[in-house]
Amino acid sequence: MGSSKVLIPPKVISVLSLFMVLSIIGAAEARPPPVTEATLHQIAASLQMYVDELPQIPKLLGYTPSYGAPKPGKLTIGMYKTSWKFHRDFPPTTVFAYGTSAATATVPGPQIEAIQGVPTYVTWLNYLPDHHILPWDPTIATAIPKNGGVPTVVHLHGGIHPPQSDGNALAWFTANFRENGPKWTQSTYMYPNVQHAGNLWYHDHALGLTRVNLLAGLIAPFVIKDPALEAKLNLPSGPEFDRHLMIFDRSFYMDGSLYMNYTGDNPTIHPQWQPEYFGDAMIVNGKAWPCLKVQPRKYRFRIINASNARYLSLSLTNGLAFIIVGSDTSYLPSPVTSSNILIAPAEIFDVVVDFSLAKASEIMLTNDAPYPYPNGTSPDQLTSKVMKFIIKPEAPAPYDKSSVPQGLKTYATSSITEATTKRYIVMYEYQSSTGNPTHLLINGKRLVDPATETPKSGSTEVWEVINLTGDNHPLHLHLAEFQAIKVQQLVDLAGFTTCMKVKNDAIACNVTSHATGSLLDIPAYEKTWKNVVKIEPGYQTTVVVKFNLVENDTPYPFDATVEPNYLYHCHILDHEDNEMIRPLKLVK
Ligand SMILES: *[C@@H]1O[C@H](CO)[C@@H](O)[C@H](O)[C@H]1NC(C)=O
Ligand SMILES: *[C@@H]1O[C@H](CO)[C@@H](O)[C@H](O)[C@H]1NC(C)=O
Ligand SMILES: *[C@@H]1O[C@H](CO)[C@@H](O)[C@H](O)[C@H]1NC(C)=O
Ligand SMILES: *[C@@H]1O[C@H](CO)[C@@H](O)[C@H](O)[C@H]1NC(C)=O
Ligand SMILES: CC(=O)N[C@H]1CO[C@H](CO)[C@@H](O)[C@@H]1O
Ligand SMILES: [Cu+2]
Numbered sequence: 001m002g003s004s005k006v007l008i009p010p011k012v013i014s015v016l017s018l019f020m021v022l023s024i025i026g027a028a029e030a031r032p033p034p035v036t037e038a039t040l041h042q043i044a045a046s047l048q049m050y051v052d053e054l055p056q057i058p059k060l061l062g063y064t065p066s067y068g069a070p071k072p073g074k075l076t077i078g079m080y081k082t083s084w085k086f087h088r089d090f091p092p093t094t095v096f097a098y099g100t101s102a103a104t105a106t107v108p109g110p111q112i113e114a115i116q117g118v119p120t121y122v123t124w125l126n127y128l129p130d131h132h133i134l135p136w137d138p139t140i141a142t143a144i145p146k147n148g149g150v151p152t153v154v155h156l157h158g159g160i161h162p163p164q165s166d167g168n169a170l171a172w173f174t175a176n177f178r179e180n181g182p183k184w185t186q187s188t189y190m191y192p193n194v195q196h197a198g199n200l201w202y203h204d205h206a207l208g209l210t211r212v213n214l215l216a217g218l219i220a221p222f223v224i225k226d227p228a229l230e231a232k233l234n235l236p237s238g239p240e241f242d243r244h245l246m247i248f249d250r251s252f253y254m255d256g257s258l259y260m261n262y263t264g265d266n267p268t269i270h271p272q273w274q275p276e277y278f279g280d281a282m283i284v285n286g287k288a289w290p291c292l293k294v295q296p297r298k299y300r301f302r303i304i305n306a307s308n309a310r311y312l313s314l315s316l317t318n319g320l321a322f323i324i325v326g327s328d329t330s331y332l333p334s335p336v337t338s339s340n341i342l343i344a345p346a347e348i349f350d351v352v353v354d355f356s357l358a359k360a361s362e363i364m365l366t367n368d369a370p371y372p373y374p375n376g377t378s379p380d381q382l383t384s385k386v387m388k389f390i391i392k393p394e395a396p397a398p399y400d401k402s403s404v405p406q407g408l409k410t411y412a413t414s415s416i417t418e419a420t421t422k423r424y425i426v427m428y429e430y431q432s433s434t435g436n437p438t439h440l441l442i443n444g445k446r447l448v449d450p451a452t453e454t455p456k457s458g459s460t461e462v463w464e465v466i467n468l469t470g471d472n473h474p475l476h477l478h479l480a481e482f483q484a485i486k487v488q489q490l491v492d493l494a495g496f497t498t499c500m501k502v503k504n505d506a507i508a509c510n511v512t513s514h515a516t517g518s519l520l521d522i523p524a525y526e527k528t529w530k531n532v533v534k535i536e537p538g539y540q541t542t543v544v545v546k547f548n549l550v551e552n553d554t555p556y557p558f559d560a561t562v563e564p565n566y567l568y569h570c571h572i573l574d575h576e577d578n579e580m581i582r583p584l585k586l587v588k
Contacts, residue, residue, distance in 0.1 A: 031135075031262065032253050040251045040259055041382070044280035047087045049289035050388040057221060057244050057285055060100070062112045062120035062191070070118050078125040079152055079204075079218060080105040081133065086281070087288040091256035094133050095217035096150070098202075102127065107286045108246045108306070109220030112202070114193045116226040123188040124154045126175045134212045135262045137272035140439070140578045141447060142208025143181055149174030151181065151206040152213060155478070156191060156222055158200035158329040158348075158531040160549065160556065165189035166478055168564040169207040169447070169581070181207065183564035192558065196411065196551040197226035198329030199302045199348045200531075201246075207447075211277060211308050211573035215260055219306045221246060224329070229409065235325065236300040236352060236402040243292075243299065245365075247343075248306040249279035249383060265436040275437040276574050277308040278371050282386045291388040296356040297400040300325075303351060305343040308573040311472065312343040313369035314386065319359040323404055326350030329481070330528040330550075331409035338525055342369065344474035344571065347532040349525070352404050355391055363389040373472045374537075411529060412553035416485060416544055419462040423453060424506035426466045427473055427535065427570070427580070440570065440580040444504040451585035453568065455480075455547050458555040463543045464515075466490070466506065467535045468497050473575065474532045475543070477584060478566040481529035481550045486542040489517025493538050515540040532571055547586060560586045 063073040080102040083092035098109025114120045130148035143151035155167030170183035200222040204213035221244050251259035264270040281288045324336045328348050365386040370376040429440045499509035529550045569581035
């Protein structure tokens with residue numbers, strides 16, 4: 001299906017891949033023996049749930065406290081090969097982790113706390129070994145250093161910062177900067193923190209290795225605070241009552257090492273690449289199915305879905321609901337109470353849970369999202385459970401001074417009418433003759449193809465995003481903030497898809513005559529400026545995209561139009577690594 005001109009003939013690939021599998025994948029450290037899905041499931045099932053305490057993610061200040069106004073902060077964060085205990089009864093697991101030293105590196109890495117308007121400078125250093133701890137695939141577009149080493153580059157997800165600090169997939173570097181990717185410019189990144197307060201996270205973004213490097217452990221939270229706003233809102237605060245829950249799924253071998261399949265879906269085309277990674281164990285803040293003892297009062301949880309591909313549909317038991325106060329980096333205008341939240345990979349929800357309202361002393365955090373979402377398998381007795389909260393029986397109900405005000409925060413209003421440009425963004429999946437996915441493209445193009453999305457810095461655009469695949473894809477743009485305003489089913493999807501496969505041109509295929517089906521509700525908890533929007537299969541999602549600071553509708557205070565520009569992509573990491581990623585080049 002689709003434009004054959006972009007495909008390398010399979011025969012060439014299989015000769016290449018045979019050679020590369022032997023020379024490159026084979027070079028990973030001692031390759032474990034093959035394992036079955038049933039064994040992986042058994043290993044995860046052998047871990048007793050709710051025995052490890054939820055870890056507190058260590059914090060680094062991204063500013064320098066001082067009398068008067070805080071001053072810019074300077075941090076040096078390394079990437080280390082180290083070991084991490086994912087469960088009390090499990091051997092230590094070899095991981096790649098962020099930290100200020102090998103001894104203090106953690107999974108997830110340290111959270112960086114920044115203050116709005118106060119820049120944070122981070123020097124990112126790679127101390128990783130010559131060989132990866134996980135398999136990877138040289139036949140997808142991948143950073144392959146000539147002299148060994150693990151290519152890395154850090155992207156601050158949700159960050160509004162100059163292109164040179166964006167962590168472009170082609171700005172990768174190996175240990176000691178022995179080798180740099182073609183778009184590498186500097187080792188110290190500057191995060192101006194000029195955007196509104198909210199939740200972000202940082203993770204690796206090296207070309208073709210994002211799924212592997214995140215699976216290995218290179219993920220961590222980043223928070224921008226506006227102290228005056230936080231004081232006014234008076235949400236639960238302080239390290240005990242304001243916590244991150246960074247959730248991801250992983251599978252493990254019996255010896256505790258991380259599992260990733262060495263064999264691809266279509267091994268003759270891509271020897272290792274699989275369309276989605278799903279693990280058997282649910283990990284929160286680095287522990288499998290942890291528990292947290294809580295007081296009967298309000299807590300704030302900043303929930304980040306750091307899975308490679310698993311969507312989470314989260315609920316609480318025993319009568320508790322989420323009071324959602326923010327989504328991605330933005331607050332909602334007013335709180336939304338919901339018994340369930342659907343979180344795409346890389347999506348963030350900021351919620352308050354009031355344990356004083358619980359009908360029992362033990363509360364489970366559960367997941368019932370099918371995988372792949374929305375038409376895959378239902379989670380089993382392992383992945384349907386995430387963590388447990390235990391209300392301390394000994395605790396007297398403390399005086400809880402925090403509140404959840406009805407008015408949270410409003411940003412400059414912007415309407416679709418101020419959009420200057422409309423673009424059609426069409427998602428395709430390509431399959432082998434056996435019907436297995438081989439790669440995914442946006443608008444039929446690859447990352448190396450010249451930029452076609454060239455918005456004016458400061459402008460507002462409308463992107464009509466059309467999913468012609470069977471999966472929901474979380475769309476992520478670097479730099480921009482955006483929100484879905486309409487989700488409409490495509491009628492005669494088969495006819496439209498057939499036309500698109502030939503013409504790859506939504507207007508020529510009369511998209512407006514197809515985008516006339518039923519409308520899907522956009523949940524109230526997603527009605528704010530976001531960094532990830534879920535794209536429903538078979539629908540056209542209308543997204544308003546702002547290329548400015550949405551808080552006051554003002555231009556970026558830096559030049560966003562310079563090299564190496566930005567990117568936009570699907571945030572299912574396995575898709576992003578296999579071409580569901582495109583350049584985003586702002587112009588003056
Ligand atoms: C690994 O992938 C291969 C090819 O898709 C598949 O046959 C095998 O079952 C997978 N292994 C596991 C443990 O899922
Ligand atoms: C987490 O994100 C992944 C992709 O980034 C997505 O597939 C998964 O559904 C998300 N899970 C939750 C709980 O949001
Ligand atoms: C996927 O599931 C939804 C309901 O969740 C259903 O409406 C839709 O028809 C299904 N699509 C496919 C392709 O099976
Ligand atoms: C698009 O619609 C016009 C008329 O509205 C029709 O002439 C044309 O054939 C249609 N094109 C396709 C590809 O369906
Ligand atoms: C939900 C839905 O209709 N998804 C379709 C998207 O397009 C692919 C073809 O590219 C179909 O296979 C899916 O059924
Ligand atoms: Cu995707």
